[in-house]
Amino acid sequence: MFPKLDPILHSELRLAVISLLAGVESADFTYIKQQTGATAGNLSVQLDKLSSAGYITVEKGFKGKMPRTTCSITPAGLEAFRKYIDALKEYIST
Amino acid sequence: MFPKLDPILHSELRLAVISLLAGVESADFTYIKQQTGATAGNLSVQLDKLSSAGYITVEKGFKGKMPRTTCSITPAGLEAFRKYIDALKEYIST
DNA sequence: ATAAACAAGTTTATATTATAAACCAAATTT
DNA sequence: AAATTTGGTTTATAATATAAACTTGTTTAT
Numbered sequence: 001m002f003p004k005l006d007p008i009l010h011s012e013l014r015l016a017v018i019s020l021l022a023g024v025e026s027a028d029f030t031y032i033k034q035q036t037g038a039t040a041g042n043l044s045v046q047l048d049k050l051s052s053a054g055y056i057t058v059e060k061g062f063k064g065k066m067p068r069t070t071c072s073i074t075p076a077g078l079e080a081f082r083k084y085i086d087a088l089k090e091y092i093s094t
Numbered sequence: 095m096f097p098k099l100d101p102i103l104h105s106e107l108r109l110a111v112i113s114l115l116a117g118v119e120s121a122d123f124t125y126i127k128q129q130t131g132a133t134a135g136n137l138s139v140q141l142d143k144l145s146s147a148g149y150i151t152v153e154k155g156f157k158g159k160m161p162r163t164t165c166s167i168t169p170a171g172l173e174a175f176r177k178y179i180d181a182l183k184e185y186i187s188t
Numbered sequence: 189a190t191a192a193a194c195a196a197g198t199t200t201a202t203a204t205t206a207t208a209a210a211c212c213a214a215a216t217t218t
Numbered sequence: 219a220a221a222t223t224t225g226g227t228t229t230a231t232a233a234t235a236t237a238a239a240c241t242t243g244t245t246t247a248t
Contacts, residue, residue, distance in 0.1 A: 044226065
């Protein structure tokens with residue numbers, strides 16, 4: 001009746017990140033931080049979790065001389081997001 | 095952009111309970127336990143939280159000689175559920 | 189009549205999670 | 219060259235979820 005909700009996605013910040021990445025090719029750390037309003041520390045930790053789960057890729061490079069971290073959603077991430085939304089609907093469709 | 099999700103409702107079991115109660119007049123502990131598949135301990139704790147938040151009422155009585163706990167959603171609970179759903183849509187409508 | 193098993197929960201302990209505070213290295217500005 | 223800013227990471231703490239253990243009383247079997 002109530003399907004299990006993917007615990008990786010059932011987190012306010014991680015869900016916001018995935019939602020954001022689902023709509024774009026890629027986004028960098030600073031942009032995600034701005035859009036979500038997260039603190040850098042929290043964002044760093046949650047990006048790690050999404051990355052460890054294989055839901056996003058995190059690439060570190062440089063823009064000029066400054067470090068730059070770029071994130072993209074993976075096919076697995078998109079699929080998990082889709083499934084999460086479907087599961088949620090079982091809860092919220094009264 | 096990403097609205098805050100009510101932390102009382104952003105919990106798998108509590109959300110299931112509210113979802114269930116939103117559709118009925120009332121439901122007792124055992125029924126909720128069956129429908130959600132929760133352990134009694136977990137359910138007890140989460141019902142307390144929903145009750146403390148004013149989202150449900152919990153009435154203790156007896157059915158014959160056996161104790162029976164009956165739960166109902168409150169108007170505040172229904173409103174919070176509605177708001178939670180609206181907030182969620184900001185996350186999942188890509 | 190009493191011991192064993194069951195019902196309906198509650199309390200407490202533990203594991204996990206989320207979050208913020210403190211920190212670090214390098215770049216830029218004054 | 220000292221101070222500030224950028225772009226993060228690591229670590230510590232607070233909050234949460236969950237299960238295990240316990241309680242109280244009932245029913246069933248011996």
